[in-house]
Each structure stands twice: as structure tokens, then as C-alpha cells.
Amino acid sequence: MSRQIPVLGARILDWFGFGPRDHAAHGHGHHDHVSGSHSHGVIDATIATTDRGIWAIKWSFVILALTAAMQMVVVALSGSVALLADAIHNIGDATTAIPLWIAFLLARRKPSPTFAYGLGRVEDLAGMIIVGIILFSAIVAGYQAIDRLINPRAVTHLGWLAAAGLVGFLGNEAVAVFRIRVGREINSAALVADGYHARTDGLTSLAVVLGAFGVWLGFALADPIVGLLITVAILGIVWQSARSVLTRMLDGIDPDVIGDIRHAAAHVPAARIVEAKARWIGHKLHANIAIAVEESLPVSEAKKITATLEHQLFEHMPALAAANIRLANADADHAHG
Structure with missing residues (x-):
């Protein structure tokens, strides 16, 4: 267009x-x-x-x-x-x-x-x-x-x-x-x-x-x-x-936003979401996500998984401006968000 x-x-x-x-x-x-x-x-x-x-x-x-x-x-x-x-x-x-x-x-x-x-x-x-x-x-x-x-x-x-x-x-x-x-x-x-x-x-x-x-x-x-x-x-x-x-x-969002994050993550089987948060700053969405991966994976492979997830998030969420993705302990609790 x-x-x-x-x-x-x-x-x-x-x-x-x-x-x-x-x-x-x-x-x-x-x-x-x-x-x-x-x-x-x-x-x-x-x-x-x-x-x-x-x-x-x-x-x-x-x-x-x-x-x-x-x-x-x-x-x-x-x-x-x-x-x-x-x-x-x-x-x-x-x-x-x-x-x-x-x-x-x-x-x-x-x-x-x-x-x-x-x-x-x-x-x-x-x-x-x-x-x-x-x-x-x-x-x-x-x-x-x-x-x-x-x-x-x-x-x-x-x-x-x-x-x-x-x-x-x-x-x-x-x-x-x-x-x-x-x-x-x-x-x-x-x-x-x-x-x-x-x-x-x-x-x-x-x-x-x-x-x-x-x-x-x-x-x-x-x-x-x-x-x-x-x-x-x-x-x-x-x-x-x-x-x-x-x-x-007050940083409230539609619960569907978290659903969109999980929907995007579903395209990356190697990444399990531990925590997912998001908030609007103006008309741009900022997300903070913690994922768990196999602890035996090399650092290079973990980075590839993170990059793939980031790509999926931007592909599925047009208003997303930034996605802060960090690695969490594999046995961490599931997200409460």
C-alpha cells in the first residue's frame, strides 16, 4: 500500500x-x-x-x-x-x-x-x-x-x-x-x-x-x-x-495481547514461555518475555531460538515495537500474565 x-x-x-x-x-x-x-x-x-x-x-x-x-x-x-x-x-x-x-x-x-x-x-x-x-x-x-x-x-x-x-x-x-x-x-x-x-x-x-x-x-x-x-x-x-x-x-492491556504472544510462541516449539508481559507506550506495544529452553543446548542454539521467537512476534503483532526476550530456568513456573 x-x-x-x-x-x-x-x-x-x-x-x-x-x-x-x-x-x-x-x-x-x-x-x-x-x-x-x-x-x-x-x-x-x-x-x-x-x-x-x-x-x-x-x-x-x-x-x-x-x-x-x-x-x-x-x-x-x-x-x-x-x-x-x-x-x-x-x-x-x-x-x-x-x-x-x-x-x-x-x-x-x-x-x-x-x-x-x-x-x-x-x-x-x-x-x-x-x-x-x-x-x-x-x-x-x-x-x-x-x-x-x-x-x-x-x-x-x-x-x-x-x-x-x-x-x-x-x-x-x-x-x-x-x-x-x-x-x-x-x-x-x-x-x-x-x-x-x-x-x-x-x-x-x-x-x-x-x-x-x-x-x-x-x-x-x-x-x-x-x-x-x-x-x-x-x-x-x-x-x-x-x-x-x-x-x-495503568499499563492495562487486553488479555488477547498475551494470547497473541503465546500464539506466536507456539510457532517455536523449542521455546516454552515462562512469563509474558506487555504494555502500551503511546501506540506502540512493548513486550517482556521469559522463555525456558533445554539446559543442554549450546548458547548459540539458544540465541537462534530467541531470534526465531522475536521474528514470530513481529510477524504476528504489527503494533509491536520492542520485544525483550530473556532465558529463564527450565523448571520455572508458568507465566501468571
């Missing part, structure tokens, strides 16, 4: 066309998995390891920013708090790309005597900033909706309001199709999952249309009630994102 950034006009039909299914493009030998903790605003390693993945984040930002801008114009005209909540939701999703972008740029800096492991951890800091952005958007949206319930005001321009809800749906759907398409292209199951998240977000925009219809039927409180429902949805994203970010900050 070319790593050059393609021209938008030349690729637009390709992006939104019908491509191979999720697993059709997976290369031979790779054992991919999707972290169950992957969530909104927290970009998975398989996305950030390619220029194409970062490029997908950029265009998702552009689409959602334009969608939110158009919605805010209609908010000013109609006074709808439901649409305001949806626009805030889209603004929050769009602005999360900014701290991530900065984090990616810093993470690409070479290690220094002070930061021997590089600046990959800055992505965890970006994740906390993102959680704060989403939480702030939920508080603003909730406050506006509750205030409108207590102090009802007329909602006008219902036709424009419904149209803005549809724009929100179409914007999120465009991002969904885009992320799914690029995710399949770069073999990133996480980006595909993020695309389906964006598709779910589109349903909150359709709720704005439902609220406009309720107001048109004479139920004035339909608009703030929909605004509250969207606020609840945003709070759900806050919880999911905070859990994911804190897990990674």
Missing part, C-alpha cells in the same frame, strides 16, 4: 464504494484482535501506526467540524436545545482530533537521555484531555436542556431544524462509511469499530428530527427531552472513554 497521501478527488469514489469485508484483506500471518475497551476519542494503536490511519483521523475531523458548524447556524435560528446538544456532541467528537494530532507529532520524536522511551505516554495525557472535552460538552448540553424544561421557550424554523438533524445524520454516516472503508484498507479492525460508533452517533441526530416532529405536533417539551437523551448518550461516551484511558495509563 502506498504511504503517499492520495488526492481527495481521485479517491472519493473508492472511499465510499463497496470494498472487501473486514477480514478479507488481512495479510497472511497476522493475528489481529480488537480491544474490548476501544472507545470514542481513544484511537487504537492499529490506526495510529500508519500514515493512512492518521489521515483518516484528519478527514473525520473536517467532516464533523463542517457538520457541527452548519448545525450551530440552525441552533441560532431555531433555539433548539436538542440540536444544540447534537452539535456539541459533534464538536466534541471533532475537537478530540486536535490533542490526538499533537500527541502523535510528539510521540514521533526520537528518544532522548531524559525520555529514554520517547514521548509515547503523551497520548495518555491527550486521552485525559479528550475525556475532559467530552465531559464538558455533556455538562453544557445537560444544563441547556434542563434550563429549557424549567423555562420553556418556543422552538421555531422547524423545517430547518429537521433538515439540520438530517445533516447531522448524514455527516456521521459519511464519517462512518469513511472510517470503515479506510479501516478495511489498512487492516484496522479498531478503525472499523470506530466507524460503527460514528454510525450510532448518527442516530442521535435523527432524534433531533423526532423532537422537531414532536414540537410540530404541539408537544413543546419534545425538544428539551430529546436534548436530555442526547446528554445521557454523551455521558455514556465519557464513561467508556475514561475507563479505556485509565486502563492504558
Whole structure:
């Protein structure tokens, strides 16, 4: 796959066309998995390891920013708090790309005597900033909706309001199709999952249309009630994102990562894993592995086994940046990780 950034006009039909299914493009030998903790605003390693993945984040930002801008114009005209909540939701999703972008740029800096492991951890800091952005958007949206319930005001321009809800749906759907398409292209199951998240977000925009219809039927409180429902949805994203970010900050990983290590080691029968640990530093995976080999083996043979295992690990785990493999006593206990 070319790593050059393609021209938008030349690729637009390709992006939104019908491509191979999720697993059709997976290369031979790779054992991919999707972290169950992957969530909104927290970009998975398989996305950030390619220029194409970062490029997908950029265009998702552009689409959602334009969608939110158009919605805010209609908010000013109609006074709808439901649409305001949806626009805030889209603004929050769009602005999360900014701290991530900065984090990616810093993470690409070479290690220094002070930061021997590089600046990959800055992505965890970006994740906390993102959680704060989403939480702030939920508080603003909730406050506006509750205030409108207590102090009802007329909602006008219902036709424009419904149209803005549809724009929100179409914007999120465009991002969904885009992320799914690029995710399949770069073999990133996480980006595909993020695309389906964006598709779910589109349903909150359709709720704005439902609220406009309720107001048109004479139920004035339909608009703030929909605004509250969207606020609840945003709070759900806050919880999911905070859990994911804190897990990674505390060196938590998906158990499937250890499974991937053992799967790779199974291709090297002479090596028995005694201990397997791994953690993320930014969007790169670092593994520490202890293996047991026959004590009668010459040192040169043991080194060959270690090199073979290292090769298998990098072959099966694309996000792996470093594998520290050491020899352990042959009768050592099995790994607890």
C-alpha cells in the first residue's frame, strides 16, 4: 500500500464504494484482535501506526467540524436545545482530533537521555484531555436542556431544524462509511469499530428530527427531552472513554495481547514461555518475555531460538515495537500474565 497521501478527488469514489469485508484483506500471518475497551476519542494503536490511519483521523475531523458548524447556524435560528446538544456532541467528537494530532507529532520524536522511551505516554495525557472535552460538552448540553424544561421557550424554523438533524445524520454516516472503508484498507479492525460508533452517533441526530416532529405536533417539551437523551448518550461516551484511558495509563492491556504472544510462541516449539508481559507506550506495544529452553543446548542454539521467537512476534503483532526476550530456568513456573 502506498504511504503517499492520495488526492481527495481521485479517491472519493473508492472511499465510499463497496470494498472487501473486514477480514478479507488481512495479510497472511497476522493475528489481529480488537480491544474490548476501544472507545470514542481513544484511537487504537492499529490506526495510529500508519500514515493512512492518521489521515483518516484528519478527514473525520473536517467532516464533523463542517457538520457541527452548519448545525450551530440552525441552533441560532431555531433555539433548539436538542440540536444544540447534537452539535456539541459533534464538536466534541471533532475537537478530540486536535490533542490526538499533537500527541502523535510528539510521540514521533526520537528518544532522548531524559525520555529514554520517547514521548509515547503523551497520548495518555491527550486521552485525559479528550475525556475532559467530552465531559464538558455533556455538562453544557445537560444544563441547556434542563434550563429549557424549567423555562420553556418556543422552538421555531422547524423545517430547518429537521433538515439540520438530517445533516447531522448524514455527516456521521459519511464519517462512518469513511472510517470503515479506510479501516478495511489498512487492516484496522479498531478503525472499523470506530466507524460503527460514528454510525450510532448518527442516530442521535435523527432524534433531533423526532423532537422537531414532536414540537410540530404541539408537544413543546419534545425538544428539551430529546436534548436530555442526547446528554445521557454523551455521558455514556465519557464513561467508556475514561475507563479505556485509565486502563492504558495503568499499563492495562487486553488479555488477547498475551494470547497473541503465546500464539506466536507456539510457532517455536523449542521455546516454552515462562512469563509474558506487555504494555502500551503511546501506540506502540512493548513486550517482556521469559522463555525456558533445554539446559543442554549450546548458547548459540539458544540465541537462534530467541531470534526465531522475536521474528514470530513481529510477524504476528504489527503494533509491536520492542520485544525483550530473556532465558529463564527450565523448571520455572508458568507465566501468571
